[in-house]
Amino acid sequence: MSNHNEPTSSEGRPGPHKSKRPLFFISGEDFYFVAYSILLVLEYLGGTARRVKDHRKIAYLIQFLGDPRLIDLLERTNGAKVANPVDRELLFSSYANAELHKREVFKIIFSMERRGFLKMQRTDNAQILDISLTNNQIPQSFFSNDAFSEEKANAERLKKLLPRLSMLTFDTLLERLYQDRGVRVWAS
Template sequence: MKNNTEQSPADGSRGPHKNKRPLFFISGEDFYFVAYSILLVLQYLGGSARRVKDHRKIAYLIQFLGDSRLIDLLERTQGVGVANAIDRELLFSSYTSAELHKREVFKIIFSMERRGFLRMQRTDSPEMLDITLISDGVPQGFFESDSFTDERANAEKLRKLVPRLSLLTFESLLDRLYKDRGVRVWAS
């Protein structure tokens, strides 16, 4: 998501999208950012059912949805891999950031289910959950906000570059985003 240096109001409150910034770390105020990002992933990358099979993918998809540099990198390296160290570092940094934030994303998913924003479904594998957006739980007009213009554009490009994102296995997603481009990753 794009960086916005707009100051918060004097009372310290923050509107839902006033200070969008990349997910570099988690602090108390970043939980809202992560929650919005989860909703955006489900809406824009969850296929027609607004569902992502295997919740572990969401932390990685958040990285790409929120950073057009990563989308541009995917476009440039389609079928050829990453050629320079700067691109490789950017891609690896997105991977490590997603790895660091998987637990927080998981906790927020549970909280969002309790609040009626999404539904979790257990799978045959105990470490995986399928996540579905509950559209009625999201305020009307939320996804049409001008604040999400960049994320909508990134999602559209990402869907073209990596078809059937919502249905890919976790391992296949990591292959398509990282390993196929020559970035070594570990799955956890």
């Protein structure tokens, strides 16, 4: 039964953040979770323009925005390799999950752009898009909702660890999040 204080979607479904969970697979309900997460990445990690250069970064940033254990790990290992096997597995799992969901994130970005929530801008590379929030479609009260307080706190911590996060290249982001900590990556 739904709690009357629980955030809901426009169809009356429970909002994605009542039962916070890492994104392991995509089901029908997870599309809402991914859509909310994309909006939160752009709002909280997109800088003053609420934009992320290179849409491919969003799948990885969703992982960190939604899991404070990953932020804790980054803070503890800043400038060092991950020695603890449990931490290494957590970090690798976040990478693998992001890789698994890049296509779904891309499809949802296109869907949200068609609905007017996002703006896509082509770059010099035809396969890479810069993504930004539109100013008129999402009420600011959406982002000030207490349901997103953990994601907002995670974003603030992540921005301190990786200044100018929204402007980092895709390769630099992967290097700072994973490779600098000893996790091998294969993304392209």
